[in-house]
Amino acid sequence: MSKITRRPPVKPKTATKKSEPKPSKSLAANPRQQKSAAAKLRQALEAKTSTKTSAKTSAKTSAKKSSKPPTRLAKSAGKPAPRASKPWTSAEVYEAFARFRKANPEPKGELEHLNPYTLLVAVVLSAQATDAGVNKATRALFAIADTPAKMLALGEEKVRDYIKTIGLYRNKAKNVIALSEKLLVEFNGEVPRTRAGIESLPGAGRKTANVVLNMAFGEHTMAVDTHVFRVGNRTGMAPGKTPLEVELGLERVIPTEFMLHAHHWLILHGRYTCLARSPRCAVCLINDLCRWPEKTV
Numbered sequence: 001m002s003k004i005t006r007r008p009p010v011k012p013k014t015a016t017k018k019s020e021p022k023p024s025k026s027l028a029a030n031p032r033q034q035k036s037a038a039a040k041l042r043q044a045l046e047a048k049t050s051t052k053t054s055a056k057t058s059a060k061t062s063a064k065k066s067s068k069p070p071t072r073l074a075k076s077a078g079k080p081a082p083r084a085s086k087p088w089t090s091a092e093v094y095e096a097f098a099r100f101r102k103a104n105p106e107p108k109g110e111l112e113h114l115n116p117y118t119l120l121v122a123v124v125l126s127a128q129a130t131d132a133g134v135n136k137a138t139r140a141l142f143a144i145a146d147t148p149a150k151m152l153a154l155g156e157e158k159v160r161d162y163i164k165t166i167g168l169y170r171n172k173a174k175n176v177i178a179l180s181e182k183l184l185v186e187f188n189g190e191v192p193r194t195r196a197g198i199e200s201l202p203g204a205g206r207k208t209a210n211v212v213l214n215m216a217f218g219e220h221t222m223a224v225d226t227h228v229f230r231v232g233n234r235t236g237m238a239p240g241k242t243p244l245e246v247e248l249g250l251e252r253v254i255p256t257e258f259m260l261h262a263h264h265w266l267i268l269h270g271r272y273t274c275l276a277r278s279p280r281c282a283v284c285l286i287n288d289l290c291r292w293p294e295k296t297v
Contacts (some may be wrong), residue, residue, distance in 0.1 A: 175203030227270025
């Protein structure tokens with residue numbers, strides 16, 4: 001009978017722990033190498049810490065800078081607003097225009113014209129142009145077309161040829177023909193004597209109406225161009241943000257006896273004395289009355 005051999009029982013595998021890395025024998029054996037390795041590790045940790053700190057500091061600094069308003073704005077905000085000049089008294093306004101009248105008793109407009117119609121055309125052409133430039137162009141034009149009927153007969157193309165030295169001449173030629181036709185159809189060929197009538201014409205606005213009413217019909221109107229606007233604001237006589245504000249302000253303060261020529265006195269004063277860039281304060285007739293803080297006398 002054969003012998004039965006028994007196998008020994010298989011023992012279950014147990015999880016083996018991973019052995020921790022042993023320090024190299026070379027480091028353990030050499031203390032100097034241990035010290036240098038520790039020093040390097042310490043330096044790496046310190047560098048990492050300083051990088052984080054500097055990053056935080058720079059972030060805070062940039063946040064502070066962004067929250068601060070610009071230096072210019074801060075300085076300008078601290079400046080006090082300029083004080084409004086003292087209004088002119090009635091006596092001062094009277095004195096100013098009395099001086100203008102004494103120096104130039106009968107001032108004349110510088111736009112050359114033959115009648116109310118040619119005055120109207122000249123003023124329409126003077127928008128964004130000088131009086132001298134308009135006169136140069138209209139002398140020959142008015143010699144052959146001094147009425148609405150003659151201007152229509154001349155035609156837009158030929159009108160353009162006469163005024164081509166003036167800015168915006170194409171559109172202005174169109175307006176001259178259109179207003180001439182409207183005068184013939186609606187006003188019997190005559191320039192209307194009302195503001196509404198003149199302002200209804202192509203190319204004519206409030207300033208045009210004021211000039212025509214004053215120069216052609218003797219009305220006490222105040223046409224405010226760039227010169228009058230500057231004088232009214234700079235002197236403080238009639239300050240305003242718009243030409244209409246200056247116009248109404250001047251009409252309120254100027255005595256009636258001066259209103260017929262007041263418009264011309266102020267235009268001439270602004271054109272030849274109270275210049276935009278280099279005002280001639282030394283020869284100004286009203287420099288002692290003027291409120292401008294930058295006057296040179």
